[in-house]
Amino acid sequence: MSTENILGLGMVVLTAALILGFWILSKQTGRAPVLRQINAYEDLPQKAGEAVESGKRIHVSLGSGSVGGQNTAVTLAGLTVLEAAAEAATISDKPPIVTAGDGTAMILAQDTLRRTYKRQNALERYDHLSGRLAGASPIAYAAGVMTTLKEDSVSVNLFVGSFGNEAALMAAAGWDVAAHQIIGTNHVEAQALMVAAADHALVGEDVFASGAYLSGGKTSHRASLQAQDVLRVLIVLAILGGTAMKVLGMMR
Amino acid sequence: MKLRLPIAVAISAGAFTLLAYYLPLNPLSAIRLLFVEWASTLAAVALLVGVANLGLVHLRKISSFRGSWYYSIVLLLALVFVFGLGLLALTGIAPYQEFARTGLRFSFRYVQTPLEVSLASLLVVILVVAGARLINARRNWQAVLFVAVAFVLVLGFAPINLPILDALPALRDWIVQVPAVGGARGILLGIALGTIATGLRVILGADHPYGE
Numbered sequence: 001m002s003t004e005n006i007l008g009l010g011m012v013v014l015t016a017a018l019i020l021g022f023w024i025l026s027k028q029t030g031r032a033p034v035l036r037q038i039n040a041y042e043d044l045p046q047k048a049g050e051a052v053e054s055g056k057r058i059h060v061s062l063g064s065g066s067v068g069g070q071n072t073a074v075t076l077a078g079l080t081v082l083e084a085a086a087e088a089a090t091i092s093d094k095p096p097i098v099t100a101g102d103g104t105a106m107i108l109a110q111d112t113l114r115r116t117y118k119r120q121n122a123l124e125r126y127d128h129l130s131g132r133l134a135g136a137s138p139i140a141y142a143a144g145v146m147t148t149l150k151e152d153s154v155s156v157n158l159f160v161g162s163f164g165n166e167a168a169l170m171a172a173a174g175w176d177v178a179a180h181q182i183i184g185t186n187h188v189e190a191q192a193l194m195v196a197a198a199d200h201a202l203v204g205e206d207v208f209a210s211g212a213y214l215s216g217g218k219t220s221h222r223a224s225l226q227a228q229d230v231l232r233v234l235i236v237l238a239i240l241g242g243t244a245m246k247v248l249g250m251m252r
Numbered sequence: 253m254k255l256r257l258p259i260a261v262a263i264s265a266g267a268f269t270l271l272a273y274y275l276p277l278n279p280l281s282a283i284r285l286l287f288v289e290w291a292s293t294l295a296a297v298a299l300l301v302g303v304a305n306l307g308l309v310h311l312r313k314i315s316s317f318r319g320s321w322y323y324s325i326v327l328l329l330a331l332v333f334v335f336g337l338g339l340l341a342l343t344g345i346a347p348y349q350e351f352a353r354t355g356l357r358f359s360f361r362y363v364q365t366p367l368e369v370s371l372a373s374l375l376v377v378i379l380v381v382a383g384a385r386l387i388n389a390r391r392n393w394q395a396v397l398f399v400a401v402a403f404v405l406v407l408g409f410a411p412i413n414l415p416i417l418d419a420l421p422a423l424r425d426w427i428v429q430v431p432a433v434g435g436a437r438g439i440l441l442g443i444a445l446g447t448i449a450t451g452l453r454v455i456l457g458a459d460h461p462y463g464e
Contacts, residue, residue, distance in 0.1 A: 005275070005276075006274075008274055011448070012448065015445075015452055016455075069295075073446065073450035076450055076454070079461050080459075100302075102298070103298030103299035103300070103302030106305060107301060108461055108462070111461075111462065129308060131305075132305060132306070133303065133306045136299065136303075139368040140364075140368065142371070143371060147319070168375055168379060169374065169378065172381070195386075195398065196382035196383055196386045203442075204438070204441075204446075205446040206442075208443075208449065208450050209446070211459075220456075220459065221453070221458075224450075224453055
């Protein structure tokens with residue numbers, strides 16, 4: 001077993017222990033941690049409400065990532081946003097639409113929509129074609145999403161998933177229909193683009209924080225944010241320690 | 253109660269695969285690879301379901317004459333044609349197989365690839381428009397800094413030979429190698445922590461994006 005494997009396993013065990021610890025603590029004390037403001041999530045309930053009132057749609061885009069591949073986590077984050085958006089919009093005449101670029105993500109998106117409708121006793125309103133595969137390659141997916149935005153009266157556009165630079169094409173289609181756009185991705189090179197193209201960009205770990213902010217905030221998601229904060233401090237200390245050791249000549 | 257078995261299966265499979273990744277011992281690794289193969293097979297089946305869904309969405313669009321329904325006809329014809337070629341290529345009958353392979357190569361090389369490349373080339377124009385929109389929508393120092401840095405970088409890469417611009421390549425390199433790399437690494441650390449936490453929530457059973 002290599003040193004990298006031991007360190008990796010240690011990191012995973014430490015993260016799991018921290019999440020469980022904060023989760024149990026939060027359940028026992030009943031106190032929720034104070035979260036910093038993320039404008040994208042703060043505005044979302046209001047924008048979703050406006051979409052419902054104006055008879056327009058919410059569109060959630062999960063990107064071209066698959067569930068089971070390296071983009072699984074960010075696709076799951078997109079599904080959390082979808083759940084919150086669907087909860088807000090099930091009463092609407094125009095139910096939310098979700099597009100995916102992979103079969104596994106599409107099936108999970110349909111299931112998320114169906115479960116939300118069922119929870120709200122509105123299963124008869126669920127349309128299985130609200131969850132769609134828009135295209136199987138990133139650019140084909142972007143082209144499919146652009147058509148959806150223009151033809152389905154979309155007024156709130158949530159891109160949360162795995163997107164490269166092709167998200168700019170989709171965002172441009174969103175400008176044409178004057179949609180309120182929130183974009184979050186796990187691709188670093190596309191993040192600068194998102195800042196310019198979207199009304200709100202979810203930078204870095206903000207993409208994964210949706211569950212802690214939306215639908216009242218899930219306890220486990222809040223606990224995992226606390227765990228991430230502790231780990232971030234440890235990593236910063238490790239970087240500073242390494243830098244100091246290098247400067248002092250204690251490390252080659 | 254209904255969810256208990258799927259949760260147990262998901263947690264066990266996730267935890268086992270993760271453990272086998274870090275402990276590459278023979279029986280563990282073999283079972284992990286088997287799980288990964290099953291996942292790949294399921295993903296391929298899911299893609300077929302996705303293609304069927306795509307077909308249904310466009311059939312509905314055509315039947316209701318909604319939006320650009322005529323493009324949906326083209327899409328469905330192309331889908332059936334390429335799918336048919338793919339099936340023909342699998343038959344193993346010599347003349348048909350060769351024809352199908354040539355057709356598939358042609359479809360991807362001379363239709364799909366040029367279309368995707370031309371769409372991607374629009375990105376440059378969209379980026380310029382996005383910069384202008386940013387300044388217009390958000391009149392703050394961050395927006396100005398964003399556009400100014402983008403301008404310096406683009407100008408730094410341009411083959412302009414003016415004495416006044418001599419310092420630009422050095423400034424460009426400093427921006428790319430120091431603040432940009434530092435910022436990108438910070439963002440990557442955040443994404444990595446978020447990814448680990450999201451995955452662990454599923455393995456711990458806190459999140460279950462499946463079933464009732």
